[in-house]
Amino acid sequence: MPVVDADNKILGIVTDGDLMHRAKAGTERPYSWWLRVLTGDAQLATDYVKSHAVKVKDIMTRDVVTAAPETPLHEIAMLLEENQIKRVPIVNEQGQLVGIVSRANLLQAIASAKPAFEASLPDSIIKRKLLDELRKQPWAHTFNLNATVQNGIVDLWGFAPSVAERAAIRVAAEARATRRKRPCWRS
Template identity: 45%
Template sequence: MRAKDIMTESIVCVNVKETVFDAAELLLGAGVSAAPVVNDKGNVVGIVSEADLIHRAEIETAPRKSWLARLLDSDGSAARDYVTSHARKVADVMTRDVVTASDEATLGELVALIEKHRVKRIPIVRDEQIVGIVSRANLLAALLSREPEGASGHPDDKQLRQAVVDAFDTQAWKSRWPVNVVVTDGAVHLWGFVEGEDVRKAYRVAAENVPGVKRVKSHLRSLPATVGMGV
């Protein structure tokens, strides 16, 4: 899946020439917490969020610094705080360093951008024009679209056991000690020893992902690290 497959296309944008009051009205009316800021050509030049608009002199929420903080504050920092709380134009309060992605970006690339830049949403562009936006909610919707619907047919216990064993054999974390798989009426039981709790959990998850498995009961035991080192 790619950005174009999950993005929200009916996006709300703020023109860079508008005021902070226009932006606040737009965010409230659309029920969104942030919106891309565009120029007259539709190019993304920034993003404005609720966080950019809540520290305002008009409602007496401008940041209040202690006397020590004011003493140590630089002139530039004080000036920036003043602009943030008093500016009337969106261009003066918006975040200019906007992280964007192509509509051909994979979901893996989008998640990497969200994590790297610590943002909640990514504007999607095509030929320098904004065409959509992907938020974390869109990614959750993509996950739900891949929810398993259950196995087609009804594999018998023998087929199910082989499928579970095959699922383990391809994993890099497979235990060096044998793991016995017993299947009864679709319920998978795992017996044996593994190298720690993480591997134990991985075995359970891998079995749960095999189509047709009704439930998994893990009887696996974690061996002490000293056993793995041959002590």
């Protein structure tokens, strides 16, 4: 939950992580004697405030990762991943909160997205793009692999040492094919 001031400028955010270790819920973080020695009194005091406070200002995360309304979704996904957070508040140029993007919002956008490129590529281009992608991958031993493309359908055959490698090659092919066909591995 974002915390804002009277001008709708973000002051902090209360996350489920901020509420995890609460004394009244019996989830206060226990410390062993050696961890208390290593952690230091300041960290212990900070944890005490988080677990016993009754005001939002005492438990909220103040260093909030935010994004602008124009931020591309892939950049927001990177913010979520790099900062290990579940939500990114969206703020305008004045620093005012205008929305929030969650992991669920990104999944919804991905699930409902139409392919960016609907037009069929020539078979030779599909094959070249597939092989170029596979040559970049250290696990894809392209000398053991052959591919043909006909009417947008990629047909693969050869040898891949593991199920994981076969799956990765299939995914690479599906990402480039314009039509889908059940994979058939031949060796």
